[in-house]
Amino acid sequence: MPSDSYHHGNLRTSLLDAAVATVTEHGPQALVLRDLARQVGVSHNAAYRHFADREELVTEVAAIAMERLVATLQQRLEQVATNDPVLRARRRLAEIGRGYVDFAVSETGLFRLAFSSTATVATAASSPAHDPLGLLTTCLDDLVGVGFLSPEARVDAEATCWSAVHGFSALHIDGALNGDDAERDAALDRLLVAIDRSYGASTGTPTDPRDIVATTDE
Amino acid sequence: MPSDSYHHGNLRTSLLDAAVATVTEHGPQALVLRDLARQVGVSHNAAYRHFADREELVTEVAAIAMERLVATLQQRLEQVATNDPVLRARRRLAEIGRGYVDFAVSETGLFRLAFSSTATVATAASSPAHDPLGLLTTCLDDLVGVGFLSPEARVDAEATCWSAVHGFSALHIDGALNGDDAERDAALDRLLVAIDRSYGASTGTPTDPRDIVATTDE
DNA sequence: CTCGAAAGTTGTCGTTGTCAACATGAGGAG
DNA sequence: CTCCTCATGTTGACAACGACAACTTTCGAG
Numbered sequence: 313m314p315s316d317s318y319h320h321g322n323l324r325t326s327l328l329d330a331a332v333a334t335v336t337e338h339g340p341q342a343l344v345l346r347d348l349a350r351q352v353g354v355s356h357n358a359a360y361r362h363f364a365d366r367e368e369l370v371t372e373v374a375a376i377a378m379e380r381l382v383a384t385l386q387q388r389l390e391q392v393a394t395n396d397p398v399l400r401a402r403r404r405l406a407e408i409g410r411g412y413v414d415f416a417v418s419e420t421g422l423f424r425l426a427f428s429s430t431a432t433v434a435t436a437a438s439s440p441a442h443d444p445l446g447l448l449t450t451c452l453d454d455l456v457g458v459g460f461l462s463p464e465a466r467v468d469a470e471a472t473c474w475s476a477v478h479g480f481s482a483l484h485i486d487g488a489l490n491g492d493d494a495e496r497d498a499a500l501d502r503l504l505v506a507i508d509r510s511y512g513a514s515t516g517t518p519t520d521p522r523d524i525v526a527t528t529d530e
Numbered sequence: 531m532p533s534d535s536y537h538h539g540n541l542r543t544s545l546l547d548a549a550v551a552t553v554t555e556h557g558p559q560a561l562v563l564r565d566l567a568r569q570v571g572v573s574h575n576a577a578y579r580h581f582a583d584r585e586e587l588v589t590e591v592a593a594i595a596m597e598r599l600v601a602t603l604q605q606r607l608e609q610v611a612t613n614d615p616v617l618r619a620r621r622r623l624a625e626i627g628r629g630y631v632d633f634a635v636s637e638t639g640l641f642r643l644a645f646s647s648t649a650t651v652a653t654a655a656s657s658p659a660h661d662p663l664g665l666l667t668t669c670l671d672d673l674v675g676v677g678f679l680s681p682e683a684r685v686d687a688e689a690t691c692w693s694a695v696h697g698f699s700a701l702h703i704d705g706a707l708n709g710d711d712a713e714r715d716a717a718l719d720r721l722l723v724a725i726d727r728s729y730g731a732s733t734g735t736p737t738d739p740r741d742i743v744a745t746t747d748e
Numbered sequence: 749c750t751c752g753a754a755a756g757t758t759g760t761c762g763t764t765g766t767c768a769a770c771a772t773g774a775g776g777a778g
Numbered sequence: 779c780t781c782c783t784c785a786t787g788t789t790g791a792c793a794a795c796g797a798c799a800a801c802t803t804t805c806g807a808g
Contacts, residue, residue, distance in 0.1 A: 319773065319786055346764065355788050357766080362786090366765065429642075429704045443706060465727075468720040471698065471707055475721060479697025480689065486647045488661060489689055502686040503693060509683075510728030535804080538756075564795065573757050575797085580755090584796065750808085757802070764795080771788065778781085 324362040326352045331373045332422070340425040343370055367430060377422035378442050385411045385447050399523060401454040406504045406524045408451055409477040412444065413500055416481030423481065445470055455511060465514030476503055501525040542580040544570045549591045550640070558643040561588055585648060595640035596660050603629045603665050617741060619672040624722045624742045626669055627695040630662065631718055634699030641699065663688055673729060683732030694721055719743040 320326065330351045334342050345366050346356045363369040388411035394400040416423040452469045455461035461469070480503055483489040484496060491499065505521045512519035538544065548569045552560050563584050564574045581587040606629035612618040634641040670687045673679035679687070698721060701707040702714060709717065723739045730737035 317773085323786080344764070345766095356764090357789085358787050360766080424647075427700070427704050427706065465720075465724065468717040469724075471701075471717045472694070472721040472724050474707070475697035475701060476690070476694045477697065478701055479693035479695065479699075481697075482645070482700055483689075483693060483696055486645050488645065489692070499686040499689045502683075503690040506683065506687075506690050506725070506728045509731050510724045513727050513731035541755080562795070563797095574795090575758085576756055578797080752805105752807095754805080755803085757800100759798105759800085761798080762796095765793095767790105767792085769788100769790085772786080774783100774785090776781105776783090778779105 320352070320354055320358070323352065323354060323358060327359055327362065327369065328373060328376065331369060332376055335373060335377070335421040335425050336419060337421065339421045340370070340428055343373070343425075345369070370425070370428075370430070374425045374428060375442065377419075377426035380419070380422060381412075381415050381426055382442065382444060382447065384415050385444055387411075388414075389447065389451075398458045398460050398517075401451070401458050401460060402508055402519075402524060405451045405455060405473065406508065408444070408447060409473070409504050409507075410500065412477045413481050413484070413496075416485055417496070420485045423485065427478075427482075444474060448473055459515060460517055461511045462514040465511060469511070473507060476507060538570070538572055538576070541570065541572060541576060545577055545580065545587065546591060546594065549587060550594055553591060553595070553639040553643050554637065555639065557639045558588070558646055561591070561643075563587070588643070588646075588648070592643045592646060593660065595637075595644035598637070598640060599630075599633050599644055600660065600662060600665065602633050603662055605629075606632075607665065607669075616676045616678050616735075619669070619676050619678060620726055620737075620742060623669045623673060623691065624726065626662070626665060627691070627722050627725075628718065630695045631699050631702070631714075634703055635714070638703045641703065645696075645700075662692060666691055677733060678735055679729045680732040683729060687729070691725060694725060 327348050330348045331343060334348065334351075343366075345359055348369075349356045349358055352358075359369065363372070385408055388407050389404055392400060392404050392407050394403055448470045452461065452466060452473070456463060456466050480489075480500060489496075489499070501521075501524075505519075505524055508521075508524050509519050545566050548566045549561060552566065552569075561584075563577055566587075567574045567576055577587065581590070603626055606625050607622055610618060610622050610625050612621055666688045670679065670684060670691070674681060674684050695718075698707075698718060707714075707717070719739075719742075723737075723742055726739075726742050727737050
């Protein structure tokens with residue numbers, strides 16, 4: 313791998329790395345082709361040997377951002393260690409929601425880019441499991457499997473759950489819902505409890521909020 | 531009001547009108563200062579007599595977009611004609627959600643702009659009732675008043691409801707949740723039913739989905 | 749009637765995305 | 779080992795944009 317010869321060697325990867333870093337720090341609108349070239353130490357237009365235009369690069373970075381989101385959610389899901397199957401399924405659903413919001417808040421730039429309209433369609437079309445839908449589907453299937461969620465209420469539950477946490481994330485990072493970190497976490501807990509209560513009610517299963525939220529004083 | 535003399539007369543308003551039209555048709559990223567000037571028949575830089583920079587104009591258009599959203603929701607709210615107070619309160623909450631999504635789908639450009647991060651903060655700071663929060667608050671208070679929603683579950687209910695419909699809207703207009711209009715409406719109905727069921731469960735009130743969704747075959 | 753300031757114009761600069769033409773050198777064919 | 783090819787990177791240019799400065803026109807207060 314030549315360091316500073318005429319040919320860069322792996323310019324494509326370097327550009328994507330720089331792009332990810334830029335988006336992470338300064339948001340999607342800071343994604344400037346000539347700037348990336350400068351960061352990588354290459355001339356403007358070099359990127360055009362690897363990407364048709366700006367949008368193609370942006371789309372690819374968006375795909376990377378989506379992958380990171382899904383990977384983060386998967387990690388969070390694996391951290392749920394509960395033996396009781398019903399409790400476990402309920403907590404996994406809540407945990408996916410918390411992971412989603414945490415990613416949006418801590419990786420705001422990547423989150424925004426992952427759902428920037430232009431990039432989303434191309435991403436969704438390319439790879440089937442490159443959005444959080446897959447993880448959500450298995451979680452909800454589990455919830456039905458353990459008898460907590462009724463089959464009728466199961467219909468379109470992906471859309472409902474995803475909408476709730478996505479909207480919560482979007483409104484918070486856009487400043488429409490304000491509040492510090494503690495207030496945000498409390499509001500998210502209550503959102504998750506509302507979903508849990510609704511799904512429990514679909515089978516007449518009584519629910520206690522403390523099954524889902526970690527109470528600090530005990 | 532001089533038509534085509536040296537002084538335009540009401541350039542500021544004309545620019546905002548043109549901006550609203552542009553955003554409606556082609557989205558927020560099509561908001562180009564020089565383009566607006568051309569549309570209005572004025573030279574570039576004329577806008578700088580009325581707006582400090584591009585962002586200031588964008589922010590103002592975003593405020594207009596938000597006003598239209600709120601006005602639309604208010605209209606929808608007034609269309610709910612039900613005598614039974616409990617049913618009425620539940621239907622009003624559902625109707626606000628439908629109005630929200632309808633606006634996002636039919637006025638995608640304005641909706642996107644209204645919640646574009648840069649503009650949101652300035653808007654929220656300026657006017658207290660210039661987001662849907664106010665309407666939502668009264669709806670939810672009503673729900674508590676008629677005994678359908680428990681005071682404990684009332685906490686942060688604005689955030690939960692707003693998040694759900696906002697996320698639903700965002701995911702749909704970004705193409706993350708696909709489906710035709712009928713599928714979207716059905717999914718939204720189920721989302722609204724889930725919220726209704728959750729809030730009913732908070733007071734042990736049994737709920738029937740048909741209280742909230744209009745069934746076609748009856 | 750005067751004249752100052754508000755409102756609009758012309759010209760320019762730096763930056764960006766993109767195209768076209770050119771330069772380089774890595775690697776396979778002989 | 780040599781040569782040629784073509785992928786990869788460079789230089790130069792162009793149009794469009796946002797923004798600034800300097801100039802011009804017109805309204806309206808006194």
